[in-house]
Amino acid sequence: MEASIMDGAGRRCGAVSGLTTVKNPISLARLVMDKSPHSYLAFSGAELFAKQQGVEMLDNDYFITEDNVGMLKLAKEANTIMFDYRIPTLGSESCSAVVDNPLLTMNGLPISIYAPETVGCVVVDCHGRCAAATSTGGLMNKMMGRIGDSPLIGAGTYACELCGISCTGEGEAIIRGTLARDVAALMEYKELSLQEAVDYVIKKRLDEGKAGLIAVSSNGEVAYGFNSVGMFRGFAKENGFMEVGIW
Amino acid sequence: MGWAIALHGGAGDIPRAMPPERLKPREAALHHCLQIGVDALKAGRPPLDVVELVVRELENNPHFNAGKGSVLTSNGTVEMEACIMDGNTKRCGAVSGLTTVKNAISLARLVMEKTPHIYLAFDGAEAFAREQGVENTDTSHFITPENIERLKQAKAANRVQIDFTQSTPKAGEKASVTALDSQDGTVGCVAVDGNGNLAAATSTGGLVNKMVGRIGDTPMIGAGTYANCYCAVSATGKGESIIRATVARDVAALMEYKGLSLNEAAAYVIEECAPKHTAGLIAVSAKGEVTMPFNTVGMFRACATEDGHSEVKIWPDEQLG
Numbered sequence: 001m002e003a004s005i006m007d008g009a010g011r012r013c014g015a016v017s018g019l020t021t022v023k024n025p026i027s028l029a030r031l032v033m034d035k036s037p038h039s040y041l042a043f044s045g046a047e048l049f050a051k052q053q054g055v056e057m058l059d060n061d062y063f064i065t066e067d068n069v070g071m072l073k074l075a076k077e078a079n080t081i082m083f084d085y086r087i088p089t090l091g092s093e094s095c096s097a098v099v100d101n102p103l104l105t106m107n108g109l110p111i112s113i114y115a116p117e118t119v120g121c122v123v124v125d126c127h128g129r130c131a132a133a134t135s136t137g138g139l140m141n142k143m144m145g146r147i148g149d150s151p152l153i154g155a156g157t158y159a160c161e162l163c164g165i166s167c168t169g170e171g172e173a174i175i176r177g178t179l180a181r182d183v184a185a186l187m188e189y190k191e192l193s194l195q196e197a198v199d200y201v202i203k204k205r206l207d208e209g210k211a212g213l214i215a216v217s218s219n220g221e222v223a224y225g226f227n228s229v230g231m232f233r234g235f236a237k238e239n240g241f242m243e244v245g246i247w
Numbered sequence: 248m249g250w251a252i253a254l255h256g257g258a259g260d261i262p263r264a265m266p267p268e269r270l271k272p273r274e275a276a277l278h279h280c281l282q283i284g285v286d287a288l289k290a291g292r293p294p295l296d297v298v299e300l301v302v303r304e305l306e307n308n309p310h311f312n313a314g315k316g317s318v319l320t321s322n323g324t325v326e327m328e329a330c331i332m333d334g335n336t337k338r339c340g341a342v343s344g345l346t347t348v349k350n351a352i353s354l355a356r357l358v359m360e361k362t363p364h365i366y367l368a369f370d371g372a373e374a375f376a377r378e379q380g381v382e383n384t385d386t387s388h389f390i391t392p393e394n395i396e397r398l399k400q401a402k403a404a405n406r407v408q409i410d411f412t413q414s415t416p417k418a419g420e421k422a423s424v425t426a427l428d429s430q431d432g433t434v435g436c437v438a439v440d441g442n443g444n445l446a447a448a449t450s451t452g453g454l455v456n457k458m459v460g461r462i463g464d465t466p467m468i469g470a471g472t473y474a475n476c477y478c479a480v481s482a483t484g485k486g487e488s489i490i491r492a493t494v495a496r497d498v499a500a501l502m503e504y505k506g507l508s509l510n511e512a513a514a515y516v517i518e519e520c521a522p523k524h525t526a527g528l529i530a531v532s533a534k535g536e537v538t539m540p541f542n543t544v545g546m547f548r549a550c551a552t553e554d555g556h557s558e559v560k561i562w563p564d565e566q567l568g
Binding site: 012013015018036038040041042043045046049142143144146147148151152153154158171175176177178181182185207234 | 364
């Protein structure tokens with residue numbers, strides 16, 4: 001499991017990767033930021049730090065769900081890696097063709113409805129201070145030791161004086177596109193608005209990758225964008241506006 | 248337009264009083280690696296090959312904080328990391344937590360070319376290395392007496408050091424111990440060919456006395472390493488500061504989004520975005536320009552361009568032969 005958190009005010013950040021027993025990776029990421037001289041700890045070093053900090057730790061079994069065990073089996077049989085909601089494309093021409101593939105269904109339903117999703121949150125307070133946090137288990141059937149975008153500052157997570165961003169989707173595409181930093185850079189260097197920056201990044205920084213992101217600005221705006229079929233999301237503003245969406 | 252190459256051996260508090268026996272091998276290495284890179288570019292090798300080649304050479308040199316000569320973690324072990332990026336395609340590869348792989352930068356390239364991922368770390372990266380049959384060696388190969396001493400000093404001072412930070416000499420301490428502090432650095436190389444193809448590569452052992460499992464800026468795309476169709480950048484210095492300032496990405500972003508030149512963009516990032524005494528970078532643009540700014544006391548660096556210009560330097564205001 002991996003996660004990162006960033007505080008826009010001072011651009012302080014913390015990240016963790018390769019956790020196996022820490023109940024809440026995001027909180028460990030915060031401790032890396034607040035209680036260590038570093039920004040990023042991983043694998044056994046991160047687990048050791050967790051022990052030293054006395055955070056809640058559980059047996060690895062706690063994290064593993066039956067659905068995921070089933071999906072891993074299918075992914076191995078199909079010899080593919082499954083992105084959070086992307087239907088495997090190895091050996092197929094288009095998504096719809098693969099949905100009908102009997103190999104990629106579980107309990108009679110297409111595999112895509114079971115695939116797990118990276119989580120994230122971005123917030124701005126009434127003083128315009130932004131923060132962002134992202135947490136994930138990564139890709140189904142990923143290579144051992146694979147690190148994705150979620151713990152990488154500037155890729156899956158970013159916050160500065162102008163905005164806070166959290167991304168989800170194909171980690172490799174998000175890393176190449178330095179998605180989270182680019183939203184902020186467009187606002188800072190090209191003076192785009194939050195929504196313009198989000199739209200630009202989704203349209204132009206993803207090549208063939210599928211991803212989405214949520215963002216807030218120091219002006220109290222919220223924005224989101226995705227080029228995948230859907231993105232589970234929710235928003236609320238002080239003026240009472242609230243929305244939950246999928247597609 | 249024309250080809251251009253730059254390489255670095257670390258930015259930090261490099262004292263002018265560094266004794267010649269510490270200085271000369273590093274200068275010589277910079278000359279040697281520059282020549283290797285220049286020869287490769289002249290022979291038409293793609294920039295991606297060139298930067299890997301040069302960084303391998305720097306990794307093999309025990310005087311730099313990468314590969315052999317890597318600084319030690321608080322446990323006295325090495326955990327090496329590296330990253331490579333191809334400007335045109337923005338394909339990239341990164342590795343962290345290596346202990347037996349002779350050339351981390353080459354493993355990073357294999358991650359890029361032979362896996363569906365970008366970044367592999369620790370046990371997973373070592374397992375991948377075995378699968379790929381890359382050259383590995385006992386971890387003791389990478390550990391040098393200087394670094395054992397440096398770790399000792401850092402523990403005594405109870406501090407995490409950038410490779411070069413000078414320890415304040417305690418009463419009675421010999422001068423040589425102080426000099427020992429300001430030694431190695433992260434290594435990196437950026438190159439562009441006559442057609443504007445760009446590539447960047449960086450490799451390091453990290454911070455002296457770092458916590459086990461600590462990852463720095465070097466393997467983070469956009470922090471210590473970045474390349475796109477505008478420029479290629481490799482950074483060095485205090486990893487935590489480089490990550491926060493997304494140094495490498497910002498140089499390119501300033502060029503693309505604000506229309507700054509390579510020099511202006513790099514200078515802005517080093518002067519305005521990274522706190523003083525924390526960072527240096529080398530960068531080349533698609534047009535064949537080179538820049539090597541730093542806000543530390545010095546930065547081991549070298550560069551050359553097709554028009555015949557070449558330099559090897561350490562501090563801001565001197566010329567080496």
